[in-house]
Amino acid sequence: MLPQTKSPYLKPYPFEFRGSGGEFFKIWIVNVLLTVITLGIYSAWAKVRTTRYFYGNTLLNESSFEYLANPIAILKGRLIAVALFIAYSYLSGISPIAGGVLILLFFAATPYIAVRAMRFNHRMSAYKNIRFNFEGSVGSAAMVYLVWPLLGVLSLGLLYPISHQRFVKFYVSNTSYGQEPFTSTAKVGQFYSIYMALFAVAIAVFAAVVVGSQMLGGDSLGGMSGDMTPEQVQAAMLPMILALYAASLFLWFILLVLIKSKFTNLIMNTMRVGGGFYFESRLTVGRVAWILFSNLILIICTVGLAYPWAKVRLANYRAEHTELTTLESLDEFLGQVVDETSAVGEEIGEIFDIETAAV
Amino acid sequence: MQIHGFYYPAGQSKKSLALLQVDGVLCTLTVEGELLFQAPISDFRISDRLGNMPRQLRFGEGELFETVDNEQVDQLLRGDRKHGFSALLHRLESRAVYILPLLLVAALSLWLLQSWVLPNAARFVAFSLPASELSVIGDHTLSTLDQMLLEPSQLSDEKKQQLRSRFDKLTAEIGSGFVYRLHFRRMPENGANAFALPDGSIVVMDGLVELADNPWEIDSVLLHEIAHVEGRHGLQAAFRDAMMTVMVAMMLGDAISTAQATAALPLLLIENNYSQQVEQQSDDFASDYMLTHNIDTVHFSNMLLKLMASAKSNTSAEEVEDEKEDSSIWGYFSTHPRTEDRVLRIQEKVIRGIEY
Numbered sequence: 001m002l003p004q005t006k007s008p009y010l011k012p013y014p015f016e017f018r019g020s021g022g023e024f025f026k027i028w029i030v031n032v033l034l035t036v037i038t039l040g041i042y043s044a045w046a047k048v049r050t051t052r053y054f055y056g057n058t059l060l061n062e063s064s065f066e067y068l069a070n071p072i073a074i075l076k077g078r079l080i081a082v083a084l085f086i087a088y089s090y091l092s093g094i095s096p097i098a099g100g101v102l103i104l105l106f107f108a109a110t111p112y113i114a115v116r117a118m119r120f121n122h123r124m125s126a127y128k129n130i131r132f133n134f135e136g137s138v139g140s141a142a143m144v145y146l147v148w149p150l151l152g153v154l155s156l157g158l159l160y161p162i163s164h165q166r167f168v169k170f171y172v173s174n175t176s177y178g179q180e181p182f183t184s185t186a187k188v189g190q191f192y193s194i195y196m197a198l199f200a201v202a203i204a205v206f207a208a209v210v211v212g213s214q215m216l217g218g219d220s221l222g223g224m225s226g227d228m229t230p231e232q233v234q235a236a237m238l239p240m241i242l243a244l245y246a247a248s249l250f251l252w253f254i255l256l257v258l259i260k261s262k263f264t265n266l267i268m269n270t271m272r273v274g275g276g277f278y279f280e281s282r283l284t285v286g287r288v289a290w291i292l293f294s295n296l297i298l299i300i301c302t303v304g305l306a307y308p309w310a311k312v313r314l315a316n317y318r319a320e321h322t323e324l325t326t327l328e329s330l331d332e333f334l335g336q337v338v339d340e341t342s343a344v345g346e347e348i349g350e351i352f353d354i355e356t357a358a359v
Numbered sequence: 360m361q362i363h364g365f366y367y368p369a370g371q372s373k374k375s376l377a378l379l380q381v382d383g384v385l386c387t388l389t390v391e392g393e394l395l396f397q398a399p400i401s402d403f404r405i406s407d408r409l410g411n412m413p414r415q416l417r418f419g420e421g422e423l424f425e426t427v428d429n430e431q432v433d434q435l436l437r438g439d440r441k442h443g444f445s446a447l448l449h450r451l452e453s454r455a456v457y458i459l460p461l462l463l464v465a466a467l468s469l470w471l472l473q474s475w476v477l478p479n480a481a482r483f484v485a486f487s488l489p490a491s492e493l494s495v496i497g498d499h500t501l502s503t504l505d506q507m508l509l510e511p512s513q514l515s516d517e518k519k520q521q522l523r524s525r526f527d528k529l530t531a532e533i534g535s536g537f538v539y540r541l542h543f544r545r546m547p548e549n550g551a552n553a554f555a556l557p558d559g560s561i562v563v564m565d566g567l568v569e570l571a572d573n574p575w576e577i578d579s580v581l582l583h584e585i586a587h588v589e590g591r592h593g594l595q596a597a598f599r600d601a602m603m604t605v606m607v608a609m610m611l612g613d614a615i616s617t618a619q620a621t622a623a624l625p626l627l628l629i630e631n632n633y634s635q636q637v638e639q640q641s642d643d644f645a646s647d648y649m650l651t652h653n654i655d656t657v658h659f660s661n662m663l664l665k666l667m668a669s670a671k672s673n674t675s676a677e678e679v680e681d682e683k684e685d686s687s688i689w690g691y692f693s694t695h696p697r698t699e700d701r702v703l704r705i706q707e708k709v710i711r712g713i714e715y
Contacts, residue, residue, distance in 0.1 A: 023410045027452045033465040036472060040606050049409055056412035063365075063374060064413050082605055089601065095499070128374060129367035129423045178372070335370030335421075 010278065010325035017319035019057035021309035027053060028308045044075035054315055055125065061330050068131070069124040069343065077347030084348065110354055111141035116345025117356040122175060123338050130335040136174035144170045145354075161191035168267050171358035178335045180274035186266055194262045201254055205247045213240045253292070261288040267358055268322065277326045283318065291317055360435065364426030366390045369419065377424055379416070381435060388424060396422070400435060407445035408433060410452070473603075481598035485591040490536035493558040493594070500556050501542065512543035512565050519543055522563070525574055526581060533648075537588055541581075543568075551669045555584040557594045570665050579645050579659035586644030592637045635696045639704065646705045660702045667698040 031046035048071045055065040088106075092099025115136050122134040148163035165188050172184035261283040268281035295310035324330075349356050366377035366388065377395075380387045386403065388396040396418065403424075406415040414432045416424040426432065433449075436442040451457050512519070523541050530539035537559035544562055546552060551566035561584045563577075571577045587593060642659075649656045695701075 019410070023453075026455070026458060027410065029458060029461045029465065030448065030451045033461050033468065036465055036468045039472075052409055053412065056409065066415065086601070086605060096503075128372035129421070130370065130372050178370070331373045333372035335372075337370075 010327055012280065012323045012325045013061045013330070014323040015319040016059045017057055017312075017316045018059060019053060019312050019315065021312040024053055024312055025305075025308040041075065044078055045071040047071075047074055054311075058315070058319060060127065060324060063128045063330075066126040067124055068126055069120075073343040074347065077343030077345075080344050081347040081350070107146070111145045112138050113345045113348050114145055114354050114356055115141045116341070117349035117354065118171070118174075120341050120343050120346040121356065123341055127177070128330070128333065130178040130333050131338060133176045133336060133338055134174055135176070136170055140170055140174075161195045162188050164195075164263075165191045168358045172267065172271055176336070177273055178333045180277075180333060183272050184267070184270050185272070186270040190266055190270075194258060194266065197262075198251075198255060198258060202251050205251060206244075209240075209243045209247045213243055253289075257285060257289045257292060260292065261285045264318075274328075276328050277324060280323045280325055282321045287317065360431060362426050362428050362431045362435075364413075364424055364428065366395070367423040367425070369421035369423075379424055379426070405432065405436065405442070407442070408449040472606075477599050477602050477606075478595070480602060481595045482591075484598050485594040488594070490538075490559070494538070498558070501560060501562065504562075505544070509544040509546065509562075512545050514543055514565055514568060518568070522568070522574075522577065525578065526561075529578060529581060530585065533585055533589065535589060539585070539588070551666055553580050553584055555587040555593065557588070557591065557597075559588050561585065561588070566669070567666075570669055571662065573658065575649075575654050575658040576662040576665075578654070579649065579656075579662050582645035582648050583641045586641035587637070589644070590637070590640060592641070596634070596637075638695050639701075642701055642704060643708070646708045650708065656705050656708065660705050663698050663701055663705075 027049060031042070031049060034042040035046050048067065048069055051067040051069070055067040058065045088099070088102050091102060115134075115138055118134040118136065122132040125132045144163070144167045148159070148166050152158075152160035152163040165186055168186055169184050172182050172186075175182040262285060265281045265283055268279040271279050291314055295306075295313065298306040299310055346356070348354075360381040362379040362381070364377055364379065366375045367373065375390050377388060377390045380389070381400070384399045384401075386396075386398060386400050387394065398418065402418055404417045408414065408429055411427070411429060413425050413427050414429055416426070416432070418424070433446065436446070451461070522543075526539070526541045530537075539559045539561065542560055542562045543565065545565045549566040549569070550564060551570045553561065553563045553567050555561050561581060563581070567580060568577060571580075646656050646659055648654075649659060
């Protein structure tokens with residue numbers, strides 16, 4: 001029986017990112033140009049080149065990751081997804097009932113689409129000549145994509161952390177690297193404690209908004225009397241509404257930061273490959289918040305041109321603070337024979353925005 | 360030629376030092392000193408160059424030779440047609456001198472796409488649909504608007520009949536396959552407005568009828584709406600939006616970031632500019648018709664000014680203040696040209712008409 005907990009004597013193998021903003025900028029600008037002049041057809045190649053660049057420049061123990069997808073497969077999937085999107089727009093334009101039925105059908109199909117998408121993405125990813133794989137069933141996908149989120153909503157968010165934990169378990173424990181399965185020991189309580197912190201921040205922010213607008217706009221609110229027209233009431237409420245909007249944006253940003261720091265740490269640090277390969281992720285909230293925020297400002301100020309540097313910067317930070325720890329050799333993994341899968345599900349997932357990754 | 364790298368057996372992560380020797384077209388792979396594989400170069404599936412990432416040469420049943428010696432692999436592939444495009448891509452992607460031209464061409468193409476390709480494609484599609492096929496779209500739109508916004512008209516049957524017969528005269532003369540129909544509706548707070556649907560249905564609000572002081576004023580608005588139908592402006596806009604959405608979905612299929620959302624702002628401006636052009640064309644159509652039929656275009660100008668005044672009286676003082684600043688840059692955000700400009704244009708037409 002292999003030990004269930006990490007031994008302090010494990011040998012660390014740090015991840016390393018070797019891409020550079022300048023190099024990726026040139027690749028990106030060619031992608032943009034060719035995508036525009038081919039009316040979007042080249043986007044499939046652009047996607048493969050971008051993903052290959054980030055996988056190929058991520059190294060572990062002096063070996064790089066590899067993205068193996070064929071652009072033609074991506075293009076086929078993308079065309080089918082776009083055709084579905086057009087059909088949906090057209091039908092819902094002609095009849096709102098048809099549109100509603102299609103949305104329900106789409107929800108019902110989400111677990112299947114998600115499983116296909118994850119399988120495609122995993123099988124197209126390799127490290128040291130061995131591919132990853134995903135073997136989750138549609139039934140368990142239905143639980144984590146439909147049932148648990150629904151319970152989360154019905155319980156006014158109280159059960160949402162469980163829903164998130166179930167999704168992570170589903171994602172991790174159905175992943176394998178060659179013949180070695182991934183396992184996750186992430187506990188519900190660990191998810192609750194991060195969400196509690198988010199909840200506390202939310203309370204503090206909204207309290208600040210209410211108190212602040214009482215103090216600043218106290219006159220206008222206090223002076224609100226029966227003879228004010230609805231327009232005047234609206235005008236008096238405006239700063240409050242704007243402040244609430246800003247507060248919501250701020251909280252959305254905090255959630256994004258938590259997902260990219262605390263949740264990533266939790267998922268990585270409770271993940272194991274085979275019997276003895278562990279991960280150590282040490283992303284900090286402050287650093288991730290700073291990178292995301294300054295990236296956003298840079299991208300806006302350069303009308304998008306800073307995007308490649310922003311992407312590289314985040315990849316760099318993540319790689320620098322992640323390592324694999326083990327006592328075993330990285331040379332003894334065995335592959336598994338898998339079929340090529342189509343990219344249709346993966347592309348539908350992207351065009352219709354289905355979440356297909358836990359980290 | 361000798362290329363150093365690593366060898367991985369099929370389905371194993373075991374990494375060994377390897378050497379690929381190329382003699383003409385024959386490649387010999389030795390792993391840790393022992394001969395492993397000998398085959399012509401065409402038996403290897405070689406990954407495309409991308410930056411300075413390691414290159415993968417696969418052979419047999421998933422065996423892999425990996426090397427960082429990109430230059431030598433490129434040399435090996437020189438003249439190979441199959442890799443010609445990827446070599447060209449790498450050249451574009453790796454030289455700093457191409458950055459500025461690429462950026463310019465990308466910006467220019469994006470602009471051309473939005474301002475020329477898409478509008479023309481939309482026009483082509485809009486005009487290739489037979490007028491008779493369009494009634495489905497019109498009926499559906501009107502019934503949706505009835506549910507959501509419009510109220511039944513309160514005009515007398517006599518008034519409606521009178522307006523219909525004038526409308527029929529106008530359309531009989533212009534008619535080009537469209538079956539024109541005049542509908543009467545009322546807006547909440549009795550707003551003055553009129554709009555056209557792609558199938559030739561023209562909807563007039565009670566407020567507009569009440570605002571008009573004579574029948575020619577109503578005619579001028581109806582002519583403007585007829586021009587929208589004849590020019591298939593609504594259809595063109597719908598197709599343009601749909602094509603744009605599809606293109607954006609294709610281009611950004613992965614990760615729509617804030618960056619790309621910001622980049623979409625200029626496109627929005629062009630969109631509104633385009634709609635201003637369409638309004639101008641419709642104004643021209645109406646004033647041309649009036650000129651050739653000896654109807655004084657002052658009725659059209661008057662109607663436009665009255666519509667503007669009625670729209671202003673429905674907005675708060677603050678908004679009117681905002682509108683005063685409308686003259687410069689903000690005019691670009693508006694879908695309609697400024698009323699003053701529209702009236703001026705009509706007057707100019709009259710002057711030119713006299714000169715002829």
